[in-house]
Amino acid sequence: MSYLISVTLLWAFSFSLIGEYLAGQVDAWFSVLMRIGLAMLLFLPFLRLNEISWQTAVKLMAIGAIQLGLMYVFYYQSFLYLSVPEVLLFTVMTPIYITLLNDAFERKFHLNFMLTALLATSGAIAIRFNTIDANFIIGLVLVQAANLCFATGQVCYKRLMADQQLQQSINQKSIFAWFFIGAFCVAAICYLMFGDANKLPTTELQWGILVYLGIIASGVGFFAWNKGATLVNVGALAIMNNLLIPAGIIVNLVIWNRDADIARLVFGGSLIVLSLLLNQWLEKRRKASKASE
DSSP, X not given: OHHHHHHHHHHTTHHHHIXXXXXXXXXXXXXXXXXXXXXXXXXXXXXXXXXXXHHHHHHHHHHHIIIIIIHHHHHHHHTTTSOHHHHHHHGGGHHHHHHHHHHHHTTOOOHHHXXXXXXXXXXHHHHTGGGOOHHHHHHHHHHHHHHHHHHHHHHHHHHHHTXXXXXXXXXXXXXXXXXXXXXXXXXXXXXXXXXXXXXXXXXXXXXHHHHHIIIIIIIIHHHHHHHHHTTSOHHHHHHHHHHHHHHHHHHIIIXXXXXXXXXXXXXXXXXXXXXXXXXXXXXXXXXXXXXHO
């Protein structure tokens, strides 16, 4: 749990740094490429080619391509349509996606989770009820796509590392470069297809932020987060995903966005929190009912 808490504090500043200094100013595709590229370079020296089978390496690359590569593609684009607090609040669906995906792998389905997902969505809509437009809808869809990618990667990585023989025989640091290599392949293709070379960083601050986000937030952050995910159960992992929301919003409101519509954020956020509480209550009832059978 300490890994997840530490990364939550680390990532709390990332949202605002992207929203305030990079979004709309630096080409999003280049930001993704550089961020993932620096993270990959950080772990390449630790890579041991004979540590795992090529099949496992391919699986790690696929997980990285989804959890980091595709997630960043959607995530960075969402800042063009939403404010930082809105992006943060709309990530509330991630824990539900994690639970649903884990149930899907175990061939189970619970309608209760869909009901709480709908309640969380209503909270997101409430935040922008008077100003819902095409940009809002696009932004909301982009964040949900990013959430789904992030959740998929976490669940798949946790299940892959759950293999006791694999987990006990390797040092995760010596194979994690495969994760970033997979993500880099996605980022490179996207930049070649959609990137704008005329919108590269123009200030030392922007370059510095990208270096920080690449080496620290992405490199150290994703390794520590995924390692932490292997040490807790799925329920704890789902809950930890939402600790980032209040932490990130507090940072943004206190430092950069003091004029935000606090009342609307609180109202919409309350509906989202209610969905989480309902989700936990229904899950406890389900487990209690199963135990009594």
